[in-house]
Amino acid sequence: xxxxxxxxxxxxxxxxxxxxxxxxxxxxxxxxxxxxxxxxxxxxxxxxxxxxxxxxxxxxxxxxxxxxxxxxxxxxxxxxxxxxxxxxxxxxxxxxxxxxxxxxxxxxxxxxxxxxxxxxxxxxxxxxxxxxxxxxxxxxxxxxxxxxxxxxxxxxxxxxxxxxxxxxxxxxxxxxxxxxxxxxxxxxxxxxxxxxxxxxxxxxxxxxxxxxxxxxxxxxxxxxxxxxxxxxxxxxxxxxxxxxxxxxxxxxxxxxxxxxxxxxxxxxxxxxxxxxxxxxxxxxxxxxxxxxxxxxxxxxxxxxxxxx
Amino acid sequence: xxxxxxxxxxxxxxxxxxxxxxxxxxxxxxxxxxxxxxxxxxxxxxxxxxxxxxxxxxxxxxxxxxxxxxxxxxxxxxxxxxxxxxxxxxxxxxxxxxxxxxxxxxxxxxxxxxxxxxxxxxxxxxxxxxxxxxxxxxxxxxxxxxxxxxxxxxxxxxxxxxxxxxxxxxxxxxxxxxxxxxxxxxxxxxxxxxxxxxxxxxxxxxxxxxxxxxxxxxxxxxxxxxxxxxxxxxxxxxxxxxxxxxxxxxxxxxxxxxxxxxxxx
Ligand SMILES: Cc1cc2nc3c(=O)[nH]c(=O)nc-3n(C[C@H](O)[C@H](O)[C@H](O)COP(=O)(O)OP(=O)(O)OC[C@H]3O[C@@H](n4cnc5c(N)ncnc54)[C@H](O)[C@@H]3O)c2cc1C
Ligand SMILES: Cc1cc2nc3c(=O)[nH]c(=O)nc-3n(C[C@H](O)[C@H](O)[C@H](O)COP(=O)(O)O)c2cc1C
Ligand code: FES
Numbered sequence: 001x002x003x004x005x006x007x008x009x010x011x012x013x014x015x016x017x018x019x020x021x022x023x024x025x026x027x028x029x030x031x032x033x034x035x036x037x038x039x040x041x042x043x044x045x046x047x048x049x050x051x052x053x054x055x056x057x058x059x060x061x062x063x064x065x066x067x068x069x070x071x072x073x074x075x076x077x078x079x080x081x082x083x084x085x086x087x088x089x090x091x092x093x094x095x096x097x098x099x100x101x102x103x104x105x106x107x108x109x110x111x112x113x114x115x116x117x118x119x120x121x122x123x124x125x126x127x128x129x130x131x132x133x134x135x136x137x138x139x140x141x142x143x144x145x146x147x148x149x150x151x152x153x154x155x156x157x158x159x160x161x162x163x164x165x166x167x168x169x170x171x172x173x174x175x176x177x178x179x180x181x182x183x184x185x186x187x188x189x190x191x192x193x194x195x196x197x198x199x200x201x202x203x204x205x206x207x208x209x210x211x212x213x214x215x216x217x218x219x220x221x222x223x224x225x226x227x228x229x230x231x232x233x234x235x236x237x238x239x240x241x242x243x244x245x246x247x248x249x250x251x252x253x254x255x256x257x258x259x260x261x262x263x264x265x266x267x268x269x270x271x272x273x274x275x276x277x278x279x280x281x282x283x284x285x286x287x288x289x290x291x292x293x294x295x296x297x298x299x300x301x302x303x304x305x306x307x308x
Numbered sequence: 309x310x311x312x313x314x315x316x317x318x319x320x321x322x323x324x325x326x327x328x329x330x331x332x333x334x335x336x337x338x339x340x341x342x343x344x345x346x347x348x349x350x351x352x353x354x355x356x357x358x359x360x361x362x363x364x365x366x367x368x369x370x371x372x373x374x375x376x377x378x379x380x381x382x383x384x385x386x387x388x389x390x391x392x393x394x395x396x397x398x399x400x401x402x403x404x405x406x407x408x409x410x411x412x413x414x415x416x417x418x419x420x421x422x423x424x425x426x427x428x429x430x431x432x433x434x435x436x437x438x439x440x441x442x443x444x445x446x447x448x449x450x451x452x453x454x455x456x457x458x459x460x461x462x463x464x465x466x467x468x469x470x471x472x473x474x475x476x477x478x479x480x481x482x483x484x485x486x487x488x489x490x491x492x493x494x495x496x497x498x499x500x501x502x503x504x505x506x507x508x509x510x511x512x513x514x515x516x517x518x519x520x521x522x523x524x525x526x527x528x529x530x531x532x533x534x535x536x537x538x539x540x541x542x543x544x545x546x547x548x549x550x551x552x553x554x555x556x557x558x559x560x561x562x563x564x565x566x567x568x569x570x571x572x573x
Contacts, residue, residue: 026533030554033309046535055549057567059526061536066354068528072535075549219354247354270529271349271357273311273400 003287004294005280007041007261009239010162010187012096012124014041014262017295018252018280021243021266022047022100022126022166023072024217025276027086028093034273037093039280041262044098045082045090047128050108052078062199062208067221067245068267069197069214074102074131079115087120096123098164102131106154113158125161127152127186130168130193132215142168142193145176149184156185164241167191167232169221174228175235182236189232190241190264192225218267219245226258233259233300247275249282256295257302309403309531310335313396317373323450325380326423327389328365331397334372340364341406342431343522343558346376347530349398350384360384361527361553363427363499364402374399377426377453403530404557407431407520413494415439417487418462419508421480421500422446427522428499429454432461439463441491445480445500449473481507493517496561509561519561525552540565 005016019042020028027045028037037043055075062069076082079101090097099122103109109127116125129142129151141147152165165181167174169192178189194215199208207213225244232240242260245267246252252263268275287295314331321327336346347359365377380386391397407427416437420428425444432442442462446452448471458465467475468483476483481504484496488511498508499522512519528536532554541550547565550556 024529024534026531030529030531030533034311055535055538058537058539060538061526061528061534063356063358066357068357070528070534070536075535075538218357267357267528270534271354271359273529273531 001288001291001293003284003292004296005284005287007295009241009262010124010164012042012098012162014096016041016280016283017256017262018276018283019044019098019241019262019264020269020276021264022128024266024269027082028090031269031273035277038095039277040095041280042096042098042123043090044100044126044264045086046076047074047100047102047131048076048079048082048112049074049102050079050112052076052081057210059209060211062214064197064199064216065220067216067218069199069209069216070194071209071211071214073211079112083115083120087122091121097121098124098126100126100128100166102128106150109151110154110158113155116159116161118160122161124164125155125159126164126166126190127155128166128193130166132168132170132194132196132213139168139170142177143171145180148177149180152181152184152186162187164188164190166193167228168193169224169228170196175231178232178236182238186238188239188241189236190243191232192221192228192244195221195224217244219247221245222251226254229255229258229260230303233303246279249279249286252279252283253286253298256298257300259300259303261299309401310339311398311400312336313398314374316391316393316395316397319391319393322377322453326377326451326453327380328375328377329388329391329397330373330375331399332372333374333399336399336401337367337369337372337374340367340374340402342434343406343427344402344404345427345557346374346399346401347403347527348376348388350388356383356387358384358528359400359530360388361524361530363522364430365426366430366433377423379423400530404553405555407497407522407558409435410495413437415491415493417441417443417484417493417496419443419480419484419496419498419500420445421504422451424498424500424504424522425453426499428497429458431497432458441466441487441493443468443480443484445469445483445504447471479504479507481511484508485511488515495519498522498561505564506566509564509566512561520558521561521564522557523552523559523564524557527553529553540567
């Protein structure tokens with residue numbers, strides 16, 4: 001039986017629903033030895049800012065049960081460097097490239113968006129309004145519905161590429177943020193970014209991370225992410241890119257059943273550098289095994305009464 | 309770089325908490341260079357989740373095996389210690405930048421603190437140089453390892469222990485500095501705990517001696533993608549964060565930027 005795995009996220013045509021989560025796959029080059037980049041549905045790069053950023057002091061990572069806390073702090077070489085040095089390599093692989101951006105002011109988001117024109121070859125812009133590891137910007141924008149809308153409309157007005165708002169789980173009501181960014185012109189949403197957390201070393205008697213707090217990711221957050229996708233699917237019409245603790249094809253299927261059109265693989269890449277490839281194959285096998293002709297039949301199917 | 313399920317062909321306990329593990333992994337054995345490491349999947353479940361970075365201690369290119377020397381520190385290494393000969397262990401590597409050698413170097417010192425011994429022993433085996441002095445430091449005599457093998461390859465071996473139960477009583481850096489009165493080194497290669505490397509780097513700078521040190525930092529991916537393992541590298545007052553896993557773990561001694569020290573520059 002042939003099955004169809006193609007999905008369309010706000011005009012971003014993906015041959016399968018699997019992309020990489022921002023910040024967990026570098027710019028692709030680091031993983032090209034393990035994953036055939038061309039096989040990915042799309043690739044999302046590490047968040048870029050207007051100016052280069054050093055990031056936070058080490059230690060930046062702490063392992064917790066079934067997860068990790070990170071406080072990288074958006075270290076990146078700046079958008080101009082990326083466009084000149086990293087993007088050309090990515091574009092050679094003939095897959096949609098999603099560029100993640102973050103600013104510390106609404107104006108910075110606007111200036112970043114203005115650099116992302118269709119003739120760059122980029123397929124979409126993911127707007128990070130949910131980074132828990134930076135003092136200015138980041139989550140401050142994503143945890144307030146009005147500020148989130150301001151950022152998204154600034155980006156919307158400055159680029160014609162599809163705009164994806166990346167949402168934080170560190171809010172009281174993720175539905176209201178989702179509604180707000182969609183009202184401001186987001187073509188899609190991606191969720192979740194990491195969950196704010198803390199680890200303390202009982203012998204050193206202080207936080208493990210130099211930044212004190214970090215963002216929790218990995219299998220530990222999967223139920224939170226799945227719940228968020230479910231809620232947002234019920235609130236808005238736009239496509240959802242679901243992520244948070246996906247380690248297997250069946251995890252990915254759960255996100256799609258909850259309402260995601262596509263999924264992103266993050267922390268799992270660190271444990272198994274071939275994870276993204278294996279998840280793509282696994283989704284294909286699942287569809288065949290279960291006699292489901294098209295992945296689209298599964299999107300949000302768990303909300304509906306009918307049995308698929 | 310290879311992602312490889314290697315069969316364990318030897319696994320021995322060397323003292324209270326150190327083990328030597330040999331895994332069949334021919335492509336890794338062929339490619340490995342001293343200073344590089346493996347990212348090891350110690351468990352089989354998602355807890356503990358991450359791989360653990362462990363240096364390559366030696367390779368046997370004939371039978372295609374890779375040996376690691378490790379200390380049980382926490383959950384990951386404790387799980388590794390339970391693995392038996394015949395079982396498989398998933399390793400990713402060889403990763404990172406190796407030590408580099410210039411043929412103009414005539415006289416070389418290797419300074420190992422604790423299990424910093426692991427990568428330096430591999431370097432000792434691969435360096436083809438007559439005038440090589442090895443300094444090994446440990447907490448006590450029971451933690452001094454591989455002395456027999458080192459004596460066969462190095463011109464001299466000096467030992468230091470914290471408790472004086474073997475060799476010099478004190479740190480390996482003090483021992484090394486004492487020797488500077490009698491010997492001049494073209495280059496010093498070092499690995500060990502951070503305080504030891506910091507002390508050594510400052511001495512090298514003070515004495516204008518070239519050095520390369522292997523740093524440790526907590527890692528996520530191990531392949532350069534996540535930026536979790538970054539440390540400050542630079543000269544004078546300017547530095548940038550570089551990745552221990554991909555730009556290191558070996559860095560020039562003079563380029564390691566020690567935050568708490570007034571001696572940069
Ligand atoms: C490049 C490199 C080479 C290394 N080579 C060796 C070696 O040859 N032999 C050896 O015994 N040890 C080596 N280490 C240290 C080794 O990685 C740690 O001892 C090990 O990760 C501890 O894991 P654990 O689960 O037992 O301890 P836990 O304390 O339970 O580990 C918790 C987390 O902290 C990390 N962590 C703890 N200590 C260190 C450390 N010193 N460096 C980096 N991460 C750490 C772990 O990887 C894990 O993510 C090396 C480290 C690096 C970075
Ligand atoms: C080390 C690390 C770095 C990350 N960097 C970014 C980033 O730059 N921008 C961003 O939007 N999300 C970033 N994230 C969040 C991931 O993209 C993802 O939303 C989150 O990790 C949940 O997915 P996972 O559990 O599959 O990792 C990062 C996550 C990790 C673990
Ligand atoms: S551990 Fe991921 S960049 Fe070094």
